Each structure stands twice: as C-alpha cells, then as structure tokens.
Amino acid sequence: MNTMDGNLRELYQEVIFDHNRQPRNFHDMPEADRHADGHNPLCGDQLTVYLRVKDDMIEDVSFVGHGCAISTASASLMTEAVKGKTVAEVEALFKDFHALLTDIPPERDFGKLAVLTGVREFPARVKCATLAWHTLHNALIGEHTPAQTE
DSSP states (O other): OOHHHHHHHHHHHHHHHHHHHSOTTBSOOTTOSEEEEEEETTTTEEEEEEEEEETTEEEEEEEEEEOOHHHHHHHHHHHHHHTTOBHHHHHHHHHHHHHHHHSOOOSOOOGGGGGGGGGGGOHHHHHHHHHHHHHHHHHHHTOOSOEEOO
C-alpha cells in the first residue's frame, strides 16, 4: 500500500470512528410520520429509523439503537446524506450505495458516504453498513416487518 492509500484509509477510519463515537441525528422523533426497525442477527445491530416526510421531501430523519461501529457510523452518515432529499432521490441513493458496497458502483459523488467503501473488502461487514439503509427503505415504503440483512 502506498502512502496516499494509507493516508486515505486513516482518514476514512477516523470519519467512521467519529460518527460512531458521536453519531449525528441520534434521537427519538415523536413527531415522525414514518418509522421502521432493523436488526442484523449476525452481529446484534438493532436500530429504529424515524422520518418526517413533507411534500415528498425528507424533512427530518433520525435513528436510535445500538450496534457495531460500522453500523452506527453508516446510520449517522446516512441521516446526513438523505435529509432534504426527495423520496425518489433517497431510493436512488440507497440503490447506488448498495452497489458501492456489493457490486460495481455507479459513477456518482457519494460525498462522505465514500468512507464506507473499505467495507467491500469484508463481506460480513457489508450487512452492518447497509442495515440502516434497508431500514430507511422500509420506513419510506411503509413496511412494518423489521428490516434484516440476512
């Protein structure tokens, strides 16, 4: 690994650690008009995603729960990435983000979400990184069965 790759990996790890230690939008949302639960039985991650949607726009989003560093950081980064976007934009981002971690990623600027690309190297951890996204999707479509990554 060259120095540039090592520096980038360290930066990505620091962003993940920061979002795990101090997750953004980590709180209940009593005024939510949509919510869904998610569970990853493989490593015990559990979370609830809350949404407030107005005029087809994600007006507010939050989550609560517990999980590994990857799961928590991904949920935190997800909330920042989707706030203010339309439901269609969020669904497209979910699809592209999933492809980023599991398949051939589309040409797109993932912003801070790019810090999770290293998870591709660890297939078992992809489930941790995508749990919040599957849960968000369930909240958007009104699915009340808990999202699972198994």
